[in-house]
Amino acid sequence: MDFLQQLGPVALGSRLRRMSEYFTSEAAGIYADYGLDFQPRWYPVFYLVAHRPGISSNEIADQIGHTHASVSQIVKELVRNGLLAMTTDPQDQRRRLMTLTEQGQAVLPQLRAQTDDVRRSMQALLTEADANLWQALDRLEGQLQQRNLRSRVARVRELREQSPVQLRDFRPGDQPIFRQLNEEWISTYFTLEAADLKALDHPEEYILAPGGGILLAEVNGQVVGTCALIKMADGGYELAKMAVAPAAQGQQIGYLLGQAAIQRARDLGSRRVYLESNSKLAPALALYRKLGFQDLAQPLASPYARANVQMELRLN
Amino acid sequence: MDFLQQLGPVALGSRLRRMSEYFTSEAAGIYADYGLDFQPRWYPVFYLVAHRPGISSNEIADQIGHTHASVSQIVKELVRNGLLAMTTDPQDQRRRLMTLTEQGQAVLPQLRAQTDDVRRSMQALLTEADANLWQALDRLEGQLQQRNLRSRVARVRELREQSPVQLRDFRPGDQPIFRQLNEEWISTYFTLEAADLKALDHPEEYILAPGGGILLAEVNGQVVGTCALIKMADGGYELAKMAVAPAAQGQQIGYLLGQAAIQRARDLGSRRVYLESNSKLAPALALYRKLGFQDLAQPLASPYARANVQMELRLN
DNA sequence: CGATTTTGTGTAAGCACTTACACAAAAGTA
DNA sequence: TACTTTTGTGTAAGTGCTTACACAAAATCG
Structure with a gap:
């Protein structure tokens, strides 16, 4: 791993991916600890529907920053697991409106307690590590939004070649x-x-x-x-x-x-x-x-x- | 995305994943800009073989922090693309030893120039963003190694319930x-x-x-x-x-x-x-x-x- | 020295998303 | 009003890794 400290985008990408996988798997374990039959990836969709009943697929995708395809798949699973109900919007037959089922409502308080514990742990963790990861990501995203990596590299290359x-x-x-x-x-x-x-x-x-x-x-x-x-x-x-x-x-x-x-x-x-x-x-x-x-x-x-x-x- | 600022592991995991995907796709674009027919994911394996010819699959996996399965797949692609040659270790018939082919050697200088430009860009980017992402990840990993998220959450829960x-x-x-x-x-x-x-x-x-x-x-x-x-x-x-x-x-x-x-x-x-x-x-x-x-x-x-x-x- | 365990590698399938494509409903247009 | 375009959603397949399983070669052991 040593020689990858070179900070190439591949190395950074790879590292972020591994970190992401770590959190995902930990999240799964945590849900299990709370006895919840709940997939971590459902969380954003489920939570959003809980707080904004009647929201549509596309709106969810926008809000949580996934593609609609991803939301569509997650919703399908949530419906199959009886946590979400889907109705067609009478005003616009293309839209599917989501609401929690009774079973979904029943899960909500447990999910809330768990979320709260997790939030506290994460906050403590990040404070303790003095690693302002969230902020670092914010800043990095901001910079990249202004000018993407590809064109940055292109500029460096041009300078070198000139x-x-x-x-x-x-x-x-x-x-x-x-x-x-x-x-x-x-x-x-x-x-x-x-x-x-x-x-x-x-x-x-x-x-x-x-x-x-x-x-x-x-x-x-x-x-x-x-x-x-x-x-x-x-x-x-x-x-x-x-x-x-x-x-x-x-x-x-x-x-x-x-x-x-x-x-x-x-x-x-x-x-x-x-x-x-x-x-x-x-x-x-x-x-x-x-x-x-x-x-x-x-x-x-x-x-x-x-x-x-x-x-x-x-x-x- | 707002409501996900709650910093759950799902949210963080998701965000890291997206960041990772961004870097991966940018990397692909950068390779294309340099006219290299080269997949970003090959990079760590290829680079390691370039610097340590005769290295085995498992050693590569150890060094770059992937599983051997991943390395096995990448090596297969590199061989198929004529960049890597694989021979069986005569001392130990299980081991496959990797070396660059002539074609691989020919790619190396181009890859080096590109890597250098990228490294410079990344360094500038991270400095500019004042986002010590790499260090933040180091610290976070260190903390998590001492005590994983799951047990941290368990402790918080216990405290709450007591x-x-x-x-x-x-x-x-x-x-x-x-x-x-x-x-x-x-x-x-x-x-x-x-x-x-x-x-x-x-x-x-x-x-x-x-x-x-x-x-x-x-x-x-x-x-x-x-x-x-x-x-x-x-x-x-x-x-x-x-x-x-x-x-x-x-x-x-x-x-x-x-x-x-x-x-x-x-x-x-x-x-x-x-x-x-x-x-x-x-x-x-x-x-x-x-x-x-x-x-x-x-x-x-x-x-x-x-x-x-x-x-x-x-x-x- | 044969039997068991370990090691090195390969393949298949899964994961949590993505992109690409498909298609019907709604909106815009001539 | 028939048309084209846009929008909302769903499905299939791809991605870059992973875990799970398979299997032969080497190492260890009684």
């Missing part, structure tokens, strides 16, 4: 540019080491195959930035090979790559992202801090001579 | 005690008026038939308190005929009756409860204030000579 900077995964053939961009900056400050060459010359073998990932940033179809996630022995990921072409700097490309990499690590089920850097690289360190990384107290062993700063970011 | 004071609806035959209790206090402070006699002698005709209600409080099977809701022309209710036997006073009976009456008014779909009283009756006025009633600025016409205080309570 952006001059496009992120994508490493594809076969990207190795030369991947190497070039990294070699460029490393050799500016340091000298290439053996560990560098292994990863830069054979990224698919040393980074992707063990379960890592490489993200590239493109501007006008030109790769101008790279960033890799290397799987670590403890299940975490190391953020490495972060490089942005000098000409493309100042466009937040490093930040975008970093964010995407962190999200990818989350997707891959990791709880932490680790990285190594050097105190000489002030702008890089500032970027890592902005991404949420914090200095690591106890240093780990590193294959890189230039690594004198270690940071990590804990996820969730 | 209480010496029992509330119930007016039944045929209650008229004499209803009249007696009211006559008792009225004649202590005032004199009975014509309007009193009508309602006290024929409560079913003047109170119940027009759509009102009468609640009685019993102690040891003895009716010791009364309270009525009288339907007003504007759709509101008047709280009236509130009487508690002198011997039974000091047990919060008036408060319990008042609360129950207010709740009943709410159930009946009213947005306000009105009442009339007299400034001489300090304890009664204090009770009404405790129940949430507020003095009415503009006086209404009243059939009662003794009415010199008018209050109302707005619901919701």
